Amino acid sequence: xxxxxxxxxxxxxxxxxxxxxxxxxxxxxxxxxxxxxxxxxxxxxxxxxxxxxxxxxxxxxxxxxxxxxxxxxxxxxxxxxxxxxxxxxxxxxxxxxxxxxxxxxxxxxxxxxxxxxxxxxxxxxxxxxxxxxxxxxxxxxxxxxxxxxxxxxxxxxxxxxxxxxxxxxxxxxxxxxxxxxxxxxxxxxxxxxxxxxxxxxxxxxxxxxxxxxxxxxxxxxxxxxxxxxxxxxxxxxxxxxxxxxxxxxxxxxxxxxxxxxxxxxxxxxxxxxxxxxxxxxxxxxxxxxxxxxxxxxxxxxxxxxxxxxxxxxxxxxxxxxxxxxxxxxxxxxxxxxxxxxxxxxxxxxxxxxxxxxxxx
Amino acid sequence: xxxxxxxxxxxxxxxxxxxxxxxxxxxxxxxxxxxxxxxxxxxxxxxxxxxxxxxxxxxxxxxxxxxxxxxxxxxxxxxxxxxxxxxxxxxxxxxxxxxxxxxxxxxxxxxxxxxxxxxxxxxxxxxxxxxxxxxxxxxxxxxxxxxxxxxxxxxxxxxxxxxxxxxxxxxxxxxxxxxxxxxxxxxxxxxxxxxxxxxxxxxxxxxxxxxxxxxxxxxxxxxxxxxxxxxxxxxxxxxxxxxxxxxxxxxxxxxxxxxxxxxxxxxxxxxxxxxxxxxxxxxxxxxxxxxxxxxxxxxxxxxxxxxxxxxxxxxxxxxxxxxxxxxxxxxxxxxxxxxxxxxxxxxxxxxxxxxxxxxxxxxxxxxxxxxxxxxxxxxxxxxxxxxxxxxxxxxxxxxxxxxxxxxxxxxxxxxxxxxxxxxxxxxxxxxxxxxxxxxxxxxxxxxxxxxxxxxxxxxxxxxxxxxxxxxxxxxxxxxxxxxxxxxxxxxxxxxxxxxxxxxxxxxxxxxxxxxxxxxxxxxxxxxxxxxxxxxxxxxxxxxxxxxxxxxxxxxxxxxxx
Numbered sequence: 045x046x047x048x049x050x051x052x053x054x055x056x057x058x059x060x061x062x063x064x065x066x067x068x069x070x071x072x073x074x075x076x077x078x079x080x081x082x083x084x085x086x087x088x089x090x091x092x093x094x095x096x097x098x099x100x101x102x103x104x105x106x107x108x109x110x111x112x113x114x115x116x117x118x119x120x121x122x123x124x125x126x127x128x129x130x131x132x133x134x135x136x137x138x139x140x141x142x143x144x145x146x147x148x149x150x151x152x153x154x155x156x157x158x159x160x161x162x163x164x165x166x167x168x169x170x171x172x173x174x175x176x177x178x179x180x181x182x183x184x185x186x187x188x189x190x191x192x193x194x195x196x197x198x199x200x201x202x203x204x205x206x207x208x209x210x211x212x213x214x215x216x217x218x219x220x221x222x223x224x225x226x227x228x229x230x231x232x233x234x235x236x237x238x239x240x241x242x243x244x245x246x247x248x249x250x251x252x253x254x255x256x257x258x259x260x261x262x263x264x265x266x267x268x269x270x271x272x273x274x275x276x277x278x279x280x281x282x283x284x285x286x287x288x289x290x291x292x293x294x295x296x297x298x299x300x301x302x303x304x305x306x307x308x309x310x311x312x313x314x315x316x317x318x319x320x321x322x323x324x325x326x327x328x329x330x331x332x333x334x335x336x337x338x339x340x341x342x343x344x345x346x347x348x349x350x351x352x353x354x355x356x357x358x359x360x361x362x363x364x365x366x367x368x369x370x371x372x373x374x375x376x377x378x379x380x381x382x383x384x385x386x387x388x389x390x391x392x393x394x395x396x397x398x399x400x401x402x403x404x
Numbered sequence: 405x406x407x408x409x410x411x412x413x414x415x416x417x418x419x420x421x422x423x424x425x426x427x428x429x430x431x432x433x434x435x436x437x438x439x440x441x442x443x444x445x446x447x448x449x450x451x452x453x454x455x456x457x458x459x460x461x462x463x464x465x466x467x468x469x470x471x472x473x474x475x476x477x478x479x480x481x482x483x484x485x486x487x488x489x490x491x492x493x494x495x496x497x498x499x500x501x502x503x504x505x506x507x508x509x510x511x512x513x514x515x516x517x518x519x520x521x522x523x524x525x526x527x528x529x530x531x532x533x534x535x536x537x538x539x540x541x542x543x544x545x546x547x548x549x550x551x552x553x554x555x556x557x558x559x560x561x562x563x564x565x566x567x568x569x570x571x572x573x574x575x576x577x578x579x580x581x582x583x584x585x586x587x588x589x590x591x592x593x594x595x596x597x598x599x600x601x602x603x604x605x606x607x608x609x610x611x612x613x614x615x616x617x618x619x620x621x622x623x624x625x626x627x628x629x630x631x632x633x634x635x636x637x638x639x640x641x642x643x644x645x646x647x648x649x650x651x652x653x654x655x656x657x658x659x660x661x662x663x664x665x666x667x668x669x670x671x672x673x674x675x676x677x678x679x680x681x682x683x684x685x686x687x688x689x690x691x692x693x694x695x696x697x698x699x700x701x702x703x704x705x706x707x708x709x710x711x712x713x714x715x716x717x718x719x720x721x722x723x724x725x726x727x728x729x730x731x732x733x734x735x736x737x738x739x740x741x742x743x744x745x746x747x748x749x750x751x752x753x754x755x756x757x758x759x760x761x762x763x764x765x766x767x768x769x770x771x772x773x774x775x776x777x778x779x780x781x782x783x784x785x786x787x788x789x790x791x792x793x794x795x796x797x798x799x800x801x802x803x804x805x806x807x808x809x810x811x812x813x814x815x816x817x818x819x820x821x822x823x824x825x826x827x828x829x830x831x832x833x834x835x836x837x838x839x840x841x842x843x844x845x846x847x848x849x850x851x852x853x854x855x856x857x858x859x860x861x862x863x864x865x866x867x868x869x870x871x872x873x874x875x876x877x878x879x880x881x882x883x884x885x886x887x888x889x890x891x892x893x894x895x896x897x898x899x900x901x902x903x904x905x906x907x908x909x910x911x912x913x914x915x916x917x918x919x920x921x922x923x924x925x926x927x928x929x930x931x932x933x934x935x936x937x938x939x940x941x942x943x944x945x946x947x948x949x950x951x952x953x954x955x956x957x958x959x960x961x962x963x964x965x
Contacts, residue, residue: 159798169781256825390858392858
């Protein structure tokens with residue numbers, strides 16, 4: 045038997061009138077939540093009603109359907125408006141609340157922790173301090189000159205493709221666009237170090253760098269770099285290898301070995317990729333090292349003579365070592381973190397998964 | 405660069421199986437991205453070795469790092485097709501030698517468009533290039549073997565068989581081979597006849613002049629273009645082709661002439677008849693001579709290589725070496741090594757052929773330089789430690805304001821440092837405060853925890869008229885402790901953390917910010933910090949972040965030298 049459409053219209057009107065009244069009378073968010081559930085929950089009046097529509101003829105349905113949708117919309121709106129009203133009423137009462145900073149509130153007991161990146165960076169600073177390296181801090185917003193040109197990366201150098209750069213809208217401080225950028229590496233410190241401090245120098249830079257790249261588990265537009273800038277007479281790739289092994293042993297333990305491999309970076313010559321014997325398979329070859337037995341852990345090289353010259357240093361008298369690694373990659377390897385984004389997304393469950401490995 | 409294994413074997417007498425070379429290449433030359441049974445791919449990303457963008461260049465390199473010989477050194481001057489025969493010429497116009505130093509055009513008649521033979525198709529396929537037809541495939545095969553891109557025009561579509569090289573006119577339009585209508589600028593180089601543009605130089609040919617099934621006569625063009633123009637145009641059109649990569653990395657005159665002669669011979673071998681040939685421009689090159697000091701080599705590598713070993717290595721790499729005196733050579737790199745421009749470049753060549761893995765380890769010479777002021781770093785370090793000790797967890801948030809933050813706080817974006825080319829709206833503005841990001845983090849974590857106590861120390865960015873933006877280190881703390889008044893506990897927390905560092909702390913005047921609780925916001929003052937704020941965030945703001953809990957924050961600017 046078909047239900048009469050009048051009957052259905054009555055039901056809809058009934059729901060509407062009953063609940064609009066209830067909503068109007070509600071005085072707390074909790075009450076509103078109850079009404080919301082009674083209407084839109086699994087067994088709510090509005091949720092259940094359309095099940096009866098199958099009993100209606102097509103013509104009746106054409107009449108009832110828009111009516112029902114209108115009421116549904118009206119009720120939703122009434123609830124959200126009332127929520128706002130109740131909240132705003134609550135907010136107006138905030139004036140009556142007070143702040144008593146002299147009250148001796150007890151501090152709750154909580155397990156504090158440093159970010160695992162900070163943990164790693166503290167460690168590596170300590171490790172290289174023992175060799176006389178000191179920290180240096182360069183700006184994160186810099187000129188194209190300091191970030192690229194003095195580092196032997198002139199405009200239109202193919203290496204610029206590797207470092208997709210965020211440029212700053214500098215028109216409002218009177219500089220033509222395309223000259224000011226977010227630094228793409230900590231090497232923007234090199235020119236400053238060389239002009240501020242006479243050789244020999246041993247510096248380390250840690251800091252945020254930025255690249256205009258889409259993010260995934262292994263890439264971030266915001267990341268840290270660690271870099272050594274070491275200038276002295278008679279430095280060689282043999283010293284670079286020593287530093288690499290010193291670093292890897294301090295981070296991954298005495299069993300690890302370092303290996304150098306040719307690698308091109310425009311600001312060093314010769315350039316070197318720094319590999320460590322795979323910490324997961326001890327060189328046998330596994331999934332993580334792609335079967336080669338070695339993990340790519342850093343990049344380095346002898347500072348390019350053009351870079352030394354730009355810093356006012358005679359490359360025939362001094363040589364330099366630039367040595368860098370990714371604190372994120374090191375931290376991920378050490379802590380078994382598989383997604384780089386976990387280090388900056390603020391999700392505190394990360395600390396739980398690390399357990400006691402992070403100490404204060 | 406995908407290197408076809410079969411093709412490579414045609415060019416080199418290898419002293420070992422190809423697969424053993426795979427182990428050696430990363431240790432001596434370059435990383436390998438992928439190996440299959442047909443090809444291996446060199447990891448060229450950002451590399452400066454233009455020579456490795458050709459099969460012959462790769463063969464030379466592998467010959468040097470193994471003890472193998474390259475088969476056939478390519479044609480010499482006398483074998484070039486134009487050295488033995490006289491040809492009619494077609495008109496060539498070069499607007500500016502800075503744009504294009506040389507331009508070659510050859511008219512070849514009597515051709516028939518057909519499918520390429522199977523061995524050509526295999527070579528192209530191994531190299532990641534699709535076979536099109538015999539006439540087009542020759543240009544790609546030559547590009548892969550010699551590294552020199554070529555282009556074949558249907559001669560019928562080129563007015564008077566004239567090829568000009570010039571800058572495009574602003575707004576000039578050309579439909580390229582991929583059927584896209586390209587609007588050009590006056591920084592793009594084009595090849596044109598006297599009426600119209602034919603080809604976006606170094607990047608892609610035009611649709612009108614492409615080889616059609618009916619084509620019987622082609623104009624074969626070889627050029628060199630200013631790499632900066634090619635790079636800019638390729639980026640602007642987002643059209644990075646095999647050809648544009650090679651133009652950008654740099655080409656050589658010798659390579660161009662060898663490739664060009666070899667290509668013409670291939671067309672002749674399939675029945676083509678050369679009826680005109682023009683070479684325009686200056687084809688002379690001056691070889692580079694570099695001074696190499698024996699002592700500098702071992703000093704920079706840290707080895708004790710003998711002169712004989714060094715000369716042998718340079719010989720394998722085809723460098724010409726002349727002794728000047730006891731400690732000095734004059735060295736000339738082979739023409740295809742455009743990357744060798746300085747003494748240090750040659751030293752790297754020696755180091756890598758000797759083997760980086762054989763370099764000994766040597767402790768640091770000299771004594772550490774004198775101490776400089778490190779108090780800034782020590783202070784940040786100590787501050788983080790004491791904040792963690794009082795029970796706070798350190799987070800690191802992005803240096804940007806998310807759209808969520810910007811929208812919820814109604815931040816005036818004109819006050820923020822703006823990124824010209826953001827990835828998305830999420831990276832469009834730099835933060836000028838930390839607490840909004842912490843608010844976002846706390847709201848998120850309140851879905852999983854009842855109590856959230858976090859801090860961050862990091863840089864914020866502020867516009868300064870007429871200067872680079874100001875960068876300052878800020879400390880921010882945020883607390884939501886499941887009570888209706890977290891500000892009081894937060895006050896105790898910061899006081900305790902700073903007491904551990906013997907830093908005083910006092911509360912000053914009441915603040916009046918709409919986004920804070922009307923009765924709970926105070927200016928605060930402390931040694932080592934510029935003034936800051938202690939406040940409960942207004943519940944209306946918190947609600948926009950999807951939470952109805954109370955959250956208090958502290959924001960302080962660190963005063964650092």
